[in-house]
Amino acid sequence: MHRCLLLLCFTLSVRAADQPNILFIFTDDHATQSISAYGSKIMKTPHLDRLAKKGMLFKRCLVSNSICAPSRAVVLTGKYSHLNGQRTNKDTFDGGQQTAPKLMRKAGYQTAIVGKWHLKSAPTGFDHYEVLKGQGSYYNPMLITNGKNVKHTGYTTDIVVDRTIEWLDKRDKSKPFFLMSQHKAPHGRWEPALRHLTMFENDTIPEPETLFDDYQGRGTAASLHKMGILQHMGDHRLMIKYSSKFTPEQLEAFDGYYRPKNEAFLKADMTDRERTKWHYQRYIKNYLRCVKAVDENVGRLLDYLDENGLSENTIVIYSSDQGFYLGEHGWFDKRWIYEESLRTPLIVRWPGVTTGTQNRDIVSNVDFAEMFLEIAGATVPGDMQGRSLVPLLKGRTPADWRKTFYYEYFESGGHGVSNHYGVVDSRYKLIHFKDKGLDEWELYDLKKDPQELTSVYDRTDYRRVQKRLGVELSKLRKELKVE
Numbered sequence: 001m002h003r004c005l006l007l008l009c010f011t012l013s014v015r016a017a018d019q020p021n022i023l024f025i026f027t028d029d030h031a032t033q034s035i036s037a038y039g040s041k042i043m044k045t046p047h048l049d050r051l052a053k054k055g056m057l058f059k060r061c062l063v064s065n066s067i068c069a070p071s072r073a074v075v076l077t078g079k080y081s082h083l084n085g086q087r088t089n090k091d092t093f094d095g096g097q098q099t100a101p102k103l104m105r106k107a108g109y110q111t112a113i114v115g116k117w118h119l120k121s122a123p124t125g126f127d128h129y130e131v132l133k134g135q136g137s138y139y140n141p142m143l144i145t146n147g148k149n150v151k152h153t154g155y156t157t158d159i160v161v162d163r164t165i166e167w168l169d170k171r172d173k174s175k176p177f178f179l180m181s182q183h184k185a186p187h188g189r190w191e192p193a194l195r196h197l198t199m200f201e202n203d204t205i206p207e208p209e210t211l212f213d214d215y216q217g218r219g220t221a222a223s224l225h226k227m228g229i230l231q232h233m234g235d236h237r238l239m240i241k242y243s244s245k246f247t248p249e250q251l252e253a254f255d256g257y258y259r260p261k262n263e264a265f266l267k268a269d270m271t272d273r274e275r276t277k278w279h280y281q282r283y284i285k286n287y288l289r290c291v292k293a294v295d296e297n298v299g300r301l302l303d304y305l306d307e308n309g310l311s312e313n314t315i316v317i318y319s320s321d322q323g324f325y326l327g328e329h330g331w332f333d334k335r336w337i338y339e340e341s342l343r344t345p346l347i348v349r350w351p352g353v354t355t356g357t358q359n360r361d362i363v364s365n366v367d368f369a370e371m372f373l374e375i376a377g378a379t380v381p382g383d384m385q386g387r388s389l390v391p392l393l394k395g396r397t398p399a400d401w402r403k404t405f406y407y408e409y410f411e412s413g414g415h416g417v418s419n420h421y422g423v424v425d426s427r428y429k430l431i432h433f434k435d436k437g438l439d440e441w442e443l444y445d446l447k448k449d450p451q452e453l454t455s456v457y458d459r460t461d462y463r464r465v466q467k468r469l470g471v472e473l474s475k476l477r478k479e480l481k482v483e
C-alpha cells in the first residue's frame with residue numbers, strides 16, 4: 001500500500017512537471033504599439049512588461065487573417081481560414097472539427113474558456129465555458145455559462161478575470177489546466193472602466209507619423225478604406241452610459257468622473273486636419289484606457305498564480321486576435337496585410353525555460369494550437385498547418401523554420417477593405433488585391449520603407465525580388481491547400 005502511494009505520488013509529480021498548466025490570456029484588437037514591452041511611445045503596461053521580463057517576446061508574430069472570429073478559429077484549429085471554414089466574422093464556426101481544446105482534454109488536461117468567444121456556435125472541447133454573447137458589452141455583461149445565460153454587474157474586463165479566478169479556485173486540482181481567459185477589450189467602441197475615465201484627461205497623446213497619409217504611393221485599395229479617423233469614426237463621446245445600460249450606482253459614478261467642461265469639443269469651423277487631430281485624441285485616449293484595465297487584470301492573474309503557488313508550473317501566454325491601427329495611415333480597425341494589423345502581440349512566460357528575451361523569427365497564430373499540444377506532450381496532428389513554438393521558446397529555432405508567411409483576407413468590403421492575399425518574408429511583402437473590379441499588386445521593401453508608403457511593384461530595380469516572391473506565393477498557396 002505504502003509503495004503504491006509512493007508510486008502514485010511519483011506518477012503525479014512526473015505528470016505535473018511534464019504537463020505544465022497553460023494560461024492563455026487573449027485580447028481583442030490589442031496593438032503592439034500600445035504595449036511598453038514592445039516599445040510603445042504612448043502607453044505604459046507594467047504588468048505585461050512583468051510577463052515579458054521573464055518571458056519570450058515575439059517581435060514578429062503575424063496573423064493569417066487579420067480579423068476577430070477567423071483569428072480565433074485559427075488559434076483553435078491550427079489551420080488557415082480556408083480550411084477551418086471560418087473565413088469571415090459572418091461565418092459560424094464548425095465546432096465538430098478537430099480543435100486544440102479537444103486534444104488537450106484527451107491529453108489529460110482540464111479545459112476552460114472564460115470571456116470572449118465570438119464564434120456563434122457553442123464552444124466545444126471545454127470542461128467549462130462562460131462566454132460573452134457575440135461581441136459582448138463593456139459593462140454588465142451576460143455570460144453564457146455552460147449553456148445558461150448568467151447576468152453580471154460591473155466592468156467586463158474585471159469580470160472576465162473574476163470569473164477566471166473563480167474557475168481556478170474550483171477546478172479539479174488533480175489535473176493540469178488549459179485555460180483561455182479572453183477579453184472583449186480593447187475592441188471598439190472603446191468604453192473605459194469608470195475608474196479610468198479621467199486618465200490622460202489633461203494630456204495630448206503623440207500622433208503617429210502617418211496620421212495624415214494620403215495613400216498616393218500605393219494602389220487603389222488603401223484609398224477605398226472606410227476606417228478613417230476623420231471620415232468614419234463618429235463621436236461616441238456620450239454614448240457610454242446609454243449603450244451600457246448602467247445601474248443607478250454606475251450612472252452616479254459616471255457622472256462624477258465625466259467632466260465635459262474639461263474637454264475640447266468638436267467645432268463646426270474646424271479644418272479636416274483639426275478634426276482628424278481631435279478624433280485621434282478622443283479615440284486613442286479611450287482605447288488606452290481600455291488597455292489600462294487589461295493590463296491591471298493581467299497583473300491580478302499573475303498575482304493569483306504567485307499567491308497560489310502556481311507560477312512555477314504555469315505557462316502564461318499573452319496575445320491578441322490581431323493588431324490594430326492606432327491612427328497610423330489615418331485609420332482605426334484592422335484587416336489589411338499591412339504591418340500594424342498583420343502583427344499581433346505574443347509574450348510567453350515559461351518558468352525555467354524563457355528568460356526575458358526577444359525573438360524575431362516569423363511566427364503566427366497558426367502555430368498556437370501546435371504549441372499547446374507539444375507543451376502537453378501530445379502528438380500534433382499532421383493536418384495542422386503551423387508549427388509548435390516550443391523549440392523557439394527553448395532558444396533553439398530549427399534551421400528549417402519558415403522564412404516566408406502566407407496571408408489571406410476574405411471579408412470583402414468590410415470597412416472598405418477588398419479581398420487580398422500575399423506573402424511576407426523578413427524584408428519584403430507582395431500583395432494581390434483581387435475583388436470586385438479590383439485586380440492589383442503591391443510590393444513593399446520594409447527595410448527602406450517600414451511604414452509601407454510606397455509600393456515598388458513593377459519597378460525594374462525590384463524585378464528579381466518580385467519574381468522570387470511571386471514564385472514563393474504560388475508555392476505557399478499549393479502547400480497550404482488554397483488551390
Ligand SMILES: [Ca+2]
Nearest residue numbers: 028029068321
Ligand atoms: Ca479583433
